[in-house]
Amino acid sequence: MSLRYHYDLEQVHNPVLALGGRYVRPRPLIPIAIVGPAGTSLREALLDTGADDTVFREAVATAIGLDLTNAPQGSGSGVGLGPVLLRFAEVTLRLATDQEQREWKAWVGFTPAKLRFAVLGFAGCLQYFDALFRGGLEEVELTVNDLYPGT
Protein backbone atom coordinates (compact mmCIF):
# COMPACT_ATOMS: atom_id res chain seq x y z
CA MET A 1 0.00 0.00 0.00
CA SER A 2 1.13 3.53 -0.61
CA LEU A 3 0.00 7.13 -0.71
CA ARG A 4 -0.25 8.57 -4.21
CA TYR A 5 -0.80 12.21 -5.08
CA HIS A 6 -0.99 14.21 -8.27
CA TYR A 7 1.33 17.17 -8.50
CA ASP A 8 -0.23 20.57 -8.08
CA LEU A 9 -0.35 22.37 -11.42
CA GLU A 10 0.33 26.03 -10.79
CA GLN A 11 -0.96 28.30 -13.53
CA VAL A 12 1.46 30.88 -14.94
CA HIS A 13 0.94 33.75 -17.35
CA ASN A 14 3.94 33.17 -19.55
CA PRO A 15 4.94 29.92 -21.22
CA VAL A 16 7.61 28.00 -19.34
CA LEU A 17 10.44 27.64 -21.82
CA ALA A 18 12.09 24.81 -19.91
CA LEU A 19 8.85 22.83 -19.98
CA GLY A 20 8.25 23.12 -23.69
CA GLY A 21 6.07 26.20 -23.45
CA ARG A 22 3.53 24.88 -20.97
CA TYR A 23 1.51 27.34 -18.94
CA VAL A 24 1.75 25.41 -15.68
CA ARG A 25 4.40 24.61 -13.12
CA PRO A 26 3.93 21.11 -11.69
CA ARG A 27 4.86 20.82 -8.00
CA PRO A 28 4.62 17.96 -5.45
CA LEU A 29 2.33 19.84 -3.08
CA ILE A 30 0.27 17.56 -0.87
CA PRO A 31 -2.20 18.14 1.95
CA ILE A 32 -1.05 17.12 5.42
CA ALA A 33 -2.74 17.32 8.82
CA ILE A 34 -0.78 18.65 11.80
CA VAL A 35 -2.24 17.65 15.13
CA GLY A 36 -1.37 19.47 18.36
CA PRO A 37 -2.67 19.63 21.91
CA ALA A 38 -5.67 21.80 21.06
CA GLY A 39 -6.55 21.06 17.48
CA THR A 40 -5.73 20.07 13.94
CA SER A 41 -4.73 22.12 10.94
CA LEU A 42 -4.58 20.96 7.34
CA ARG A 43 -1.96 22.53 5.13
CA GLU A 44 -0.68 22.15 1.62
CA ALA A 45 3.01 21.34 1.91
CA LEU A 46 5.84 20.86 -0.54
CA LEU A 47 7.62 17.51 -0.59
CA ASP A 48 11.23 18.68 -0.74
CA THR A 49 14.03 16.11 -0.87
CA GLY A 50 16.55 18.94 -0.51
CA ALA A 51 15.14 20.23 2.77
CA ASP A 52 16.77 19.05 5.98
CA ASP A 53 13.74 19.68 8.17
CA THR A 54 9.97 19.74 8.08
CA VAL A 55 8.86 23.34 8.62
CA PHE A 56 5.58 25.17 9.08
CA ARG A 57 4.81 28.78 9.81
CA GLU A 58 4.30 29.77 13.43
CA ALA A 59 0.65 30.49 12.67
CA VAL A 60 0.18 26.72 12.46
CA ALA A 61 1.54 26.26 15.99
CA THR A 62 -0.96 28.82 17.23
CA ALA A 63 -3.81 27.09 15.40
CA ILE A 64 -3.10 23.71 17.01
CA GLY A 65 -2.44 25.09 20.50
CA LEU A 66 1.31 24.68 20.69
CA ASP A 67 3.22 26.97 23.05
CA LEU A 68 6.65 27.58 21.55
CA THR A 69 7.87 29.82 24.36
CA ASN A 70 10.47 27.39 25.65
CA ALA A 71 10.86 25.36 22.48
CA PRO A 72 14.32 24.28 21.30
CA GLN A 73 15.58 26.72 18.71
CA GLY A 74 17.54 26.41 15.51
CA SER A 75 17.84 28.23 12.24
CA GLY A 76 17.26 27.48 8.62
CA SER A 77 17.96 29.02 5.25
CA GLY A 78 17.04 28.45 1.65
CA VAL A 79 17.86 29.84 -1.74
CA GLY A 80 17.25 33.58 -1.51
CA LEU A 81 16.16 33.27 2.09
CA GLY A 82 18.52 34.43 4.81
CA PRO A 83 18.80 32.60 8.12
CA VAL A 84 15.41 32.32 9.80
CA LEU A 85 14.46 31.26 13.30
CA LEU A 86 13.10 27.76 13.74
CA ARG A 87 11.45 26.66 16.96
CA PHE A 88 10.96 22.92 17.26
CA ALA A 89 8.13 20.94 18.78
CA GLU A 90 6.79 17.42 18.58
CA VAL A 91 3.48 17.08 16.75
CA THR A 92 1.48 14.36 15.09
CA LEU A 93 1.45 14.39 11.30
CA ARG A 94 -1.15 12.62 9.21
CA LEU A 95 -1.30 11.79 5.51
CA ALA A 96 -4.46 10.25 4.15
CA THR A 97 -5.98 9.14 0.88
CA ASP A 98 -8.94 6.91 0.15
CA GLN A 99 -6.52 3.95 0.12
CA GLU A 100 -4.36 4.55 3.13
CA GLN A 101 -3.84 6.69 6.20
CA ARG A 102 -0.56 7.22 8.00
CA GLU A 103 -0.05 9.04 11.28
CA TRP A 104 3.20 9.52 13.14
CA LYS A 105 4.87 11.72 15.72
CA ALA A 106 7.59 14.03 14.50
CA TRP A 107 9.72 16.94 15.59
CA VAL A 108 9.07 19.80 13.21
CA GLY A 109 10.22 23.40 12.98
CA PHE A 110 8.03 26.49 13.13
CA THR A 111 9.20 29.77 11.66
CA PRO A 112 7.95 33.36 11.69
CA ALA A 113 9.27 33.71 8.12
CA LYS A 114 6.63 34.22 5.48
CA LEU A 115 6.94 30.88 3.72
CA ARG A 116 4.76 30.38 0.68
CA PHE A 117 4.47 26.68 1.39
CA ALA A 118 5.12 24.47 4.36
CA VAL A 119 8.03 22.14 3.65
CA LEU A 120 8.10 18.38 4.18
CA GLY A 121 11.81 17.67 4.41
CA PHE A 122 13.93 14.76 5.54
CA ALA A 123 13.70 15.05 9.32
CA GLY A 124 10.19 14.39 10.49
CA CYS A 125 8.79 13.27 7.15
CA LEU A 126 10.81 11.91 4.23
CA GLN A 127 13.08 9.91 6.53
CA TYR A 128 10.11 7.61 7.11
CA PHE A 129 9.04 7.14 3.50
CA ASP A 130 10.42 5.82 0.25
CA ALA A 131 9.35 8.45 -2.24
CA LEU A 132 8.91 7.81 -5.94
CA PHE A 133 8.57 10.99 -7.97
CA ARG A 134 7.06 10.06 -11.31
CA GLY A 135 7.97 13.03 -13.44
CA GLY A 136 6.23 11.71 -16.50
CA LEU A 137 2.93 11.21 -14.71
CA GLU A 138 3.43 14.23 -12.44
CA GLU A 139 2.56 12.25 -9.38
CA VAL A 140 4.38 11.10 -6.28
CA GLU A 141 4.04 7.86 -4.39
CA LEU A 142 5.02 7.52 -0.73
CA THR A 143 5.57 4.15 0.89
CA VAL A 144 6.47 3.77 4.54
CA ASN A 145 9.90 2.31 5.24
CA ASP A 146 11.39 0.38 8.15
CA LEU A 147 12.05 3.58 10.11
CA TYR A 148 8.41 4.62 10.06
CA PRO A 149 7.38 5.02 13.71
CA GLY A 150 3.64 5.46 13.38
CA THR A 151 0.45 3.66 12.56
Next chain:
Amino acid sequence: MSENNQGPVAFDGRLFSMNRNKIPREELAQHAGKYVAFSLDGTQILVSAEEEEDVDVKLRAVGIDPSRVVHGYIPSPEEHTFL
Protein backbone atom coordinates in the same frame (compact mmCIF):
# COMPACT_ATOMS: atom_id res chain seq x y z
CA MET B 1 -6.13 14.50 22.93
CA SER B 2 -8.89 16.72 21.80
CA GLU B 3 -8.54 17.07 18.03
CA ASN B 4 -11.41 19.48 17.73
CA ASN B 5 -15.03 19.74 18.65
CA GLN B 6 -16.25 17.51 15.83
CA GLY B 7 -13.78 14.62 16.04
CA PRO B 8 -10.97 13.71 13.69
CA VAL B 9 -10.96 15.44 10.34
CA ALA B 10 -11.45 12.89 7.55
CA PHE B 11 -9.85 13.86 4.28
CA ASP B 12 -8.68 12.23 1.09
CA GLY B 13 -5.50 13.92 -0.03
CA ARG B 14 -5.49 12.29 -3.46
CA LEU B 15 -9.01 13.49 -4.21
CA PHE B 16 -8.09 16.94 -2.91
CA SER B 17 -5.12 17.16 -5.26
CA MET B 18 -7.13 16.05 -8.28
CA ASN B 19 -9.96 18.49 -7.59
CA ARG B 20 -7.65 21.37 -6.76
CA ASN B 21 -6.14 21.10 -10.24
CA LYS B 22 -9.63 21.51 -11.73
CA ILE B 23 -10.33 24.89 -10.15
CA PRO B 24 -10.78 27.23 -13.11
CA ARG B 25 -7.91 29.53 -14.01
CA GLU B 26 -10.23 32.54 -13.67
CA GLU B 27 -11.07 31.65 -10.09
CA LEU B 28 -7.43 31.08 -9.17
CA ALA B 29 -6.56 34.44 -10.69
CA GLN B 30 -8.87 36.17 -8.22
CA HIS B 31 -6.75 34.86 -5.34
CA ALA B 32 -3.28 35.13 -6.89
CA GLY B 33 -0.58 36.09 -4.42
CA LYS B 34 -2.82 35.32 -1.45
CA TYR B 35 -3.13 32.74 1.27
CA VAL B 36 -6.31 30.71 0.85
CA ALA B 37 -8.54 28.12 2.46
CA PHE B 38 -9.69 25.30 0.21
CA SER B 39 -12.68 23.12 0.90
CA LEU B 40 -11.67 19.68 2.19
CA ASP B 41 -12.42 18.10 -1.17
CA GLY B 42 -10.36 20.70 -3.05
CA THR B 43 -13.21 21.86 -5.24
CA GLN B 44 -13.49 25.43 -3.97
CA ILE B 45 -11.54 28.32 -2.52
CA LEU B 46 -13.55 29.44 0.50
CA VAL B 47 -11.69 32.59 1.51
CA SER B 48 -8.40 34.31 0.81
CA ALA B 49 -6.28 36.99 2.46
CA GLU B 50 -3.01 38.82 1.97
CA GLU B 51 -1.79 37.60 5.37
CA GLU B 52 -2.07 33.98 6.43
CA GLU B 53 -3.32 34.91 9.89
CA ASP B 54 -6.31 36.68 8.36
CA VAL B 55 -7.56 33.54 6.61
CA ASP B 56 -8.82 32.00 9.85
CA VAL B 57 -10.42 35.30 10.89
CA LYS B 58 -12.36 35.36 7.63
CA LEU B 59 -13.36 31.71 7.98
CA ARG B 60 -14.77 32.25 11.45
CA ALA B 61 -16.62 35.34 10.26
CA VAL B 62 -18.56 33.20 7.80
CA GLY B 63 -19.07 30.36 10.27
CA ILE B 64 -16.49 27.89 8.93
CA ASP B 65 -14.29 25.93 11.34
CA PRO B 66 -10.64 26.58 10.30
CA SER B 67 -9.74 22.98 11.15
CA ARG B 68 -12.14 21.79 8.41
CA VAL B 69 -10.33 23.38 5.48
CA VAL B 70 -6.98 22.97 3.76
CA HIS B 71 -4.78 26.05 4.03
CA GLY B 72 -2.66 26.92 1.04
CA TYR B 73 -1.21 29.67 -1.11
CA ILE B 74 -1.90 30.71 -4.69
CA PRO B 75 1.27 32.12 -6.24
CA SER B 76 0.93 35.10 -8.49
CA PRO B 77 1.64 34.19 -12.13
CA GLU B 78 4.36 36.84 -12.09
CA GLU B 79 6.19 35.34 -9.11
CA HIS B 80 9.71 34.11 -9.62
CA THR B 81 10.56 30.52 -10.25
CA PHE B 82 10.49 28.64 -6.96
CA LEU B 83 13.94 27.35 -5.94
